[in-house]
Amino acid sequence: MTDVVIHRVTGLDFKVEPWDWPFARERQADIAAHFKERQRAIPALFNGRVLLGRDPVFAAGQLRASYFETDFANLLAWRDWGFPDRSVFNGFGMGALRTADGAFVLGVMGGQTANAGRIYFPAGTPDPEDVNDGSLDIAANVAREVEEETGLSPSDYQAGAHWDCVVTGASIAMMRVLDVGSEGAATPHRGQSRHAGRAGTFRDPAGSLEGRSDGDDAALRHRLSRSAIRRQRSLTPMNKPRLLAAELDPFVSPFRVDGAERFHLKSHKTKAKGGLDKEQGEAIIEQNRKRLADFQEKLYAQDRWSLLVIFQGMDASGKDSAIKSIFEGVNPQGCEVTSFKQPTSKELDHDFMWRSFLALPERGRIGIFNRSYYEECLVTRVHPELLKAEKLPPKLITKNIWRERFEDISAFERYLTRNGTVILKFFLNISKEEQRERFLDRLEEPAKNWKFSMNDVTERARWQRYQAVYQGILRHTSTPFAPWYVVPADHKWFARVVIGSAIVATLESLDLHFPRTDPASLKEFKAVRKALEAEGKGRKK
Template identity: 50%
Template sequence: MTDKHSQNDTSLNPFPLQNLDELIRPFIVPPKQQIIVPSERLISLTKDYDPAYKANHLKKSKAKSQLKEGIKALAEYQDILYAQKTHAVLIIFQAMDAAGKDSTIKHVMSGINPQGCQVHSFKAPSTEELNHDYLWRCSKALPERGRIGIFNRSYYEEILVTRVHPEILEQRPIPPSLIDKNIWERRFEEINNFEKQLVNNGTIILKFFLNVSKEEQRKRFLERINRPEKNWKFSVDDAKDRTFWDEYMAVYEDMFNHTSTDYAPWYIIPADRKWFTRLVVAGIIYTKLKELNLEYPSVSEEKRQELLQAKLILESE
């Protein structure tokens, strides 16, 4: 009797996309570093990241079939993760409305065993959640070892929405003395420390910003209005929030520049073409799972003998 194949075994399905590392590299936000000229590391959403970008060699029909095969590969690696129970994977999705977070989660994770995956969507905080610090509700939803946890929005909302709409922060039960000009710098540091602690204890953190253009968002909003089966997905408040588009882009850039670290970098994924978005996200998750070099747990010689004995009994029936 032999152990089930390890992650390095060639019998595992590979991700069906060549030069995967090359494809992914442009989407990584350079980690924050202590350098002499801070402006050298600053990124700009409008100048550095094109929401409509796609790799020139990729076609929509081909990408869809590649995603289908890639999902099979992801499922195999997730099975090893679940069996080993040494690491956890936390996947965070942030985006403007209609960028495709829900559909990306649905398509990319469609082949994953539900026992090893959990999704949490964070809406406006409840009274109980407001009575704790802003990291609390996400902390208690963190994935266990062996599992993949997906946050549809996250604690990052507390340095995004609350900056664009300061009245929200003013209504929170926080000591007024703490709502000062340094609050965002403190929160950047708190989040970085929080994520560092998770990584130091075996959690892999993948942070995706689905970068949709304002024009593409407008088209998707109109589709939600014009198609009755999608009416439930649209709120008038979504359209009102478009008037703050520039403010949101500014706070997102500041967030990326302060919280993209070498241990938990941000990935800014083009989101105007959903088929490309899904393929890239799946490729990044696959790459990180593969890098863990996990193997199915081995059994002791005593256990192996017990299994052989059980096999003989079963085969003799």
């Protein structure tokens, strides 16, 4: 956990000066792509101008620093990518609204923001509107944010004489207690905010923060500081794992395809490593294994959702090894892998989705498809003669059959998601050269000889055709409710980082938890515990 330091100051001195931020300049293209991806998920996201700080100094009861203007897209990428440039900090004001009865007012961020659903005091990263005569006015920034988010103006509250500056990682939250004059005035006027969703309170049992010694109010100051820490770390107060979404996003969002734009397979690299080396990647893989095991146990216990994970890819793209690695440590009682081979005669006597339907995961389970119903739009399209084996009425085999199958698959996936099955689809995107090297590896290592088939070489000759068909599949079946992830697969370890991160982030979003025991059962448990303990004592000699 990042160390937290709290400084109490009475003055803030921030000069605003032009500065060419190397991070923003050198990674301009990556930042633009990242913001485009975020905007796809949150269309209302606006790339305005904001202010970030440099060279903070606490001295003589004051905080001094320099600030510079930059695009919000730069700040968002810097935050989402783990604050790679530590010479910069995000310094923002927070108004800790306190009512006459000691309750603090917080708000839930609206769905149109970059921090939707998270809970903070009124706050916001400063922007050029907060600059006056070349200096940043944090007090004015706080007043503006409070009014925008609650409807309260400075005449409705008394601002404290000092600021509690919470320093954590790459952020400094400058918090000031704002005492509302009366209990009735404490309730925000909802519906006026461009940021907030709804308001809530927590109470200060220790009484007034003002007028207390540093030692006496340390505990309360710590409680207030937690709101600032959550703002920078993207945590909700009661759910620490919410950090995972931001932490894993650099390994998820760039590879997600949900149909918002026309898909081109060639625009997706096969050798990407996400800025990681193999050692860093292996550490993330291990962390994701533990997270997945924890989420799977809760998924099983809650018995409401199910997860369907689909793997597709060319021969030797790493499907088998990815499944083995990512799901290592998951309880096999709640997880089942189905490998779809060439259809049997019985399967061919049914519709092309039938065998997949039989293998769908029950509630509380994870189902893993190693290949899937997509083979009937892939291999069958590359080899149209295989349609004859499906015994379809001739008049149904038209030039529209592939479009119709795409429509049927999307309808099927929508049906599943509407009934509680979350679908994640991974296309392991391998280069032809990497496939060649892996085939050679299978030939040279006796322990891998069994994986090689002469048919692999035959199909390799149709590489371009397979790539074109895969592009069509992803182009027509990528949807917001069942997205594809185009996984760079030339480096197996990075493919596992992407797949594991996408699965963990998705499970985290389901708010999984163990079933809560009702009071009546707890009372029964207590009685049973006493009986069992008494039974044990009776056996002792």
